[in-house]
Structure formats: structure tokens, C-alpha cells
Amino acid sequence: MKGLAPLFLGIFGTLAFSWVGLTVIPNWQIGHLNPQTDEEGTDIYPMPQSGMVARGGRVYAANGCIYCHSQQVRADYAAADIERKWGDRRSAPRDYIFERPVFLGKMRMGQDLSNIGARAPTEQENAPPTGAASPAASPAAPSGAPARPGPKAPPTSPSPAAAANATPAASPSSAAGVPWPVQTSGEPPMYSAAWHHVHLYSPRSINVDSDMPSYRFLYQTRRITDAASVDALQLTGSDAPPKGWEVVPTFDAECLVAYLMSLNQSHPLKEVRSAAPAAPAQSPAAPSTSPAPAK
């Protein structure tokens, strides 16, 4: 090849073509979306993140959760994500307009988290029978996690027969004294703030098959001074702290759980067809009352 000009122009031109085509034009197309509202201008979705949630997002980034967890639900014709009940509709660009960084993810060594907050139990359902515990500290995570000791949840899901027989009322009940509902294979799993804390602290105490590292450095083991903290983790077995000690979440852990509880794409979007008939979502009770997506 002779002549420098064609070489330089070609080198410049090819990348300019790709840069404009794959980043600039998409930015014109979907780079300036607004939240969706209904006719009255209420029912705005999505909403900006609260401070604690934003900080939780940074904890999520710092500890590399994205290398194992995705946050995107693919359409029902493209993949089994909706059948796996990771969401009742596919994710759309509008779902992410307030997220920075955005954690779409490229790996699923763990479950998809797009709707993990939508799968949290509601207060009524999971209210502590004694009413002793106050709701968890995080305002973004309004879960009435009861601080009640009890035997550990069965780590594996019940047999298919048991799952088929399980009534909806049976599974979320706290009759066994577990601070989170027992997970059955027929039912979408339910994730409360207390569940998240125990799961982050000791994943294999909840699911023996879990491959998740534990994040103990986000928790503090301290001596109980006068009364046990309401935030203290309900740990059992070898994870439990010695008598007179308790394990409490650090602020980063609170933020991370607040962030996880905020992940919720269950609100219908006009541009996306929902698999299930549009549920009256958004009210806190919605996720658990909405019918399961048809198989």
C-alpha cells in the first residue's frame, strides 16, 4: 500500500463508522427516555433511586456481584427466563433509565436479579405474630422481618409431589418459625430483607447447593451490651455467634439489601407485552397476589 492518506483515512473512517453506528445513533434513539406516567400524570415508573439504594448499587459494583448475576429478563420467545419466574415480562430500556452503572450482566452463576425486590414478602403476610420486632432499618426495604429465633429452613426444595400438594397458604406461613417463607418449587421464591442478610452472611445455610461466596466482611460481630439489636441476624448452627454476641449488618450491607429490595420491574410498560394479564402491580402487595405466569 502506498500513500499515507488512504491508510489514515481508512483507519479513522472504519472506527468512526462503528462508533456512530453503535453508540451515537442508539443514543439518539433510546438515550433520552422519560419515565412512563398514566393519563393523570401519576403512577410514575420508574422512579429515581433513593440515596441508600444508590449507595447499595455502588456496593454491588465494588464487590463484583455483576460477574455472577444478570439483571435482564429475556422475552418468552427468546429464552426461559419468564418461565423461570425471573419476571413476568421482558426487560425494556425504560426500566433502566435511572440506573448508573447499569448491571445487565453477562453471567448467571447465580439467579437473575431484575425482580428480586418484587419477590419480597409483604408485611401483612409475614408480620411477626408477636409484633415484637420493628421493621428493618432501611426505609427502602419495608419488610417486617421478625427477629424471632427458630429452626433453620429446609435447605432443599420439597419433592415434586409435596410441591404440587402445597397450598399457597402453606408456603409463606411462618408456622415453622422461619423468618422467611419456605421456598417450594411451584411457587416464586420470596425474599425478605432478613433473608437477604442471612443469605449474604452464609449462603449455604439457606441453600446447600449455593455457589455464592459469603460476604462476612459486610457484617460485624459484636458483644451484646444491654439488649440484642433488632437488626441482628438470625443465624443457626455453626454460623451462630457465641452466646452474648450478635452479628449485625454494616451500613454497606443495609444499603446493599436496600438496593436488592429495590430491584423490581414488575410494573407494566406500554411498549412491552406482559406474559401475565397486567397485574395491579406497584402496590406493595402486588407481587404475591398476582397470578403466576402461565406455563
Add this chain to the structure above:
Amino acid sequence: MNATGIPLKEPSVSAAAGDAEQLERALIDASTRVPVLMFYTSAMAWLILGTLLAGFVSFKLHTPDLFSDISFLTWGRVRPAHMNVMVYGWASMAGMGTAIWLMARLCRTVLRYPLLLVAGGGFWNLGVLLGVGGILLGDSTGYQWLEFPRYAAIILFVAYTLVASWAVLMFRFRRGEQIYITQWYLLGAFLWFPWLYAAGQLMLFVVPVQGVLQAAVGWWYANNLLFLWFGAIGLGTAYYMIPKVIGRPVYSYHLAAIGFWSYALFSSWTGMQRLVDGPFPAWMITASIAATILTIIPVATVGLNHHMTMQGYFPLMRYSPTLRFTVFGAMSYTVFSLIGVLISLRSVARYVNFTQVSIAYSHLGLYAFFTMVIFGSMYYIVPRLIGREWRYASLIKLHFWASAYGIGLMTLMLLAGGFLQGANMENPSLVFSESTETILPYLRGRSLAGLLLTVSHFIFAYHFGLMLLGLGRQSTVPTFLNPVEAEGAEAHV
């Protein structure tokens, strides 16, 4: 072909070209000694660190409870630390070292302003060190391939400006009208990288784009870094080393031009296929899938060109370390690209999109192709800088086989495991943890492969250290993998 007629002995070949040319080459090589050795030495240090981190990452993936109460050793921090050490520490620095040497040789001019390069290399090391430290301390930005915190990214960019301005200066002072194929690729790489890096930083951190576009910009950057930075340096190096070692011109110049321009055009449009079925307009993903399929054109032309150049000379791989590594790398480029095409198809991507297959793909590109080509170039260049030959043929052989078997086993494990993982994930009647359980044996196999690679890197680092200390062989002939005299070469041709 006769074994004694192997044109591997460069001195005897170039003696015919006259003493003046010999002297000129020696002068050019001497002028590049300090900066190139500095880049290589730093790269080796990063390679060893990255290898240790990789072993930790791989082991921890199937033993998750290891060191779980130490924040900076949590898997989600060590993994990006390993990735960034390898990409910015090892691959970029070794690639730049080779590119500097090639540029000086091909421009036929002594290296001017070596201090500019040494300063650039120093800043680059500082940037990587700060960046990796930042990631381990929990300062990661959370964008894949751009995890370095901003303070590190800025230093890296300054360092890069020094190196690239040097390369352009060098080009300005070149002698001779002809611009060789390798120079197209190297010039492309040196001009593409700053644009990619600046565009990535600007669109993610300075004037951030909204929502999902951040992921689009991220994958655009990552894929182009793989192709237009590492790929271009790797291909350019192969275009120099293969003809040089066998002493035969490139088969077709026109084929090379088609290969280069189709490569620049099509591979720069890939990237979005990694976001298949994600929350994006379908045209973006379709465009990238189409571009990925079209990369078959450059792969076929480059592969054909190298093959025709090598035709009849393949037995030389028995003797020349450089040729053996480079041809392995060039062949891996074909495999890497074809697997890239396969996994970009929507019907396949449905299964493999969120699995270990994408890790296999990155390792094929960055290791089996790029790193092997760079190893080959180091075996060629380092003796010319130091004036000594590699000391032990046996160590080179061990290095090659441990690397080749290591990366081969790793790729097989991750591909096979990834396909099973994906198939189980796509089967909603299985609980999710079934898919991660399935892959555990394969991940253990991957750790074994990683052990092989660790051995190979330590061997190479030891050998490289011997060379640095001036403990190489004093000889006029390069170190052959097998003794040339003892072979009845006709039997192998």
C-alpha cells in the same frame, strides 16, 4: 527441503544482503533495547501476578468459602483484578513492547526519544497498579473491562499518549516508500486504542449516557479492544514473524489488503451480539451478529494468506520456537473467530449467553491467539536486544506444551461446561442451581488447566530472567527446539 538449508539462521541469510544492512539493523535493535526490555519486564511481572490471581479466582469458584471474611479477597474483586492485570498489565504492555520493536525495524530508523517511551511505560505501570489496587479496595466502577477507577484511567491515558505520540513520530521519520502489512495493523492499533479508551471513558463517566446504553458502550469498547487493539497487534506481529522466520515473502499482498480492510470494517461493528435478546432495539444486536458473521471474510483471507506462506515450510515448526508459537496463535485466531460466529447466532446464544462459554471465548482471543503470538515474538526479539540466545531449548519446549495443553484444556472445559450449563438453565423444569451444579466438575478441570498455564508462565519468567541477567548462550545461531544436525529432515517433510 534439507534441514541444513533452513533459513532460520538470520546472520547467514542477511550476510548476503551486505554488511551495511546488518549494521543498520544492529543499530536499530540497540536503540530499542531499553524501552522494549522495560515493557517486556513489566509485562512479565504482571503476567505472573495475573496468573496467581487467576488461580485464586478459578479455585474459589468451586470452593466459595475460602477467605470469605477478607474484603479484598472476595471473588467479585479478585476476578476483575485478574482480568485487568492481564488485559492492561500483561497483554497491553507486552503487545506495545513488540509493536515498538516492529515499528522501529519496519520504519528502518533508530528509535528517537527513548525517554518518552520509558516515561510512558512507567506511567502505564503506575496506572495499572493504582487501578488494580483500587479494584481490590472496593473502588471498581462496575463496568466490565473498564473497572479501573477514574484516577487510574487518567494516568493510563496520559501514559498511552506518550507511547502513541512516539509511534506516530517514528512513522514520520520512516525510510522507504513501501508500508508493510504489519505497519498497517500497528498504526491502526495505535490510533484506534486512544479513541476507544477516550470514547469509553467519556460516554460512561464524563457525560454518561442513559440506562442500558452504558452497557452498549461498554461492550462496544470491550469487543473493539479485543479486535482493534489486541487483534490488530497480534495479526500484525504474525504477518511479520511468519515470513521473517521462514525467509519467504507473504503469499499475497492483495489478499492481505482485503483482509486488513474487511477486518477493520466488520470486526469494529461486533460487540452487541453479546447483549443478545437484551433490552435494546433489535437492529443493534442484529447488526452486530451480521458483522460477526462477516468477519469470516478477514479470517478466511488472513488464514489463507498465512497458510499459503507457510505451505511446504510447516516442518520448520519443529525447530523454531518463534514459528511454533506464532503459527499456534495464528491458527487459534481462526478458531476464536469461528467460535465467535457460532455463539453469536441467536439460536445458539439462547443457550450460551449467560454461561462460561463467554469466558472461553475471551480466553481463546486473549490467550490462545494474542498471548501465544506475543510469546513467539518475544522469543524472536529478546535475543536481538540482549545479544545472547535463549539458554535451554528444553524450557522453551516445556513452555510451549504447557501453554498449548493448558489453554486447550481450559477452552474445552469451559465450552463443554458452558453448553451444559446453558442447556440446564434453559430447561425450567430443573431448579436453577442444577445449572451451576452441572458445571462444577468442569470448573475443577479448568483449575487444572490453570495449573498447567501457571507452570508454563513460571518457566518462561525464569528463562526470561536468565536472559535479562545476561546468562543466555553466546552463539551465532538461535536456539532451536530440536538439534538441526541430528535430524534426518527429509523424513519429516
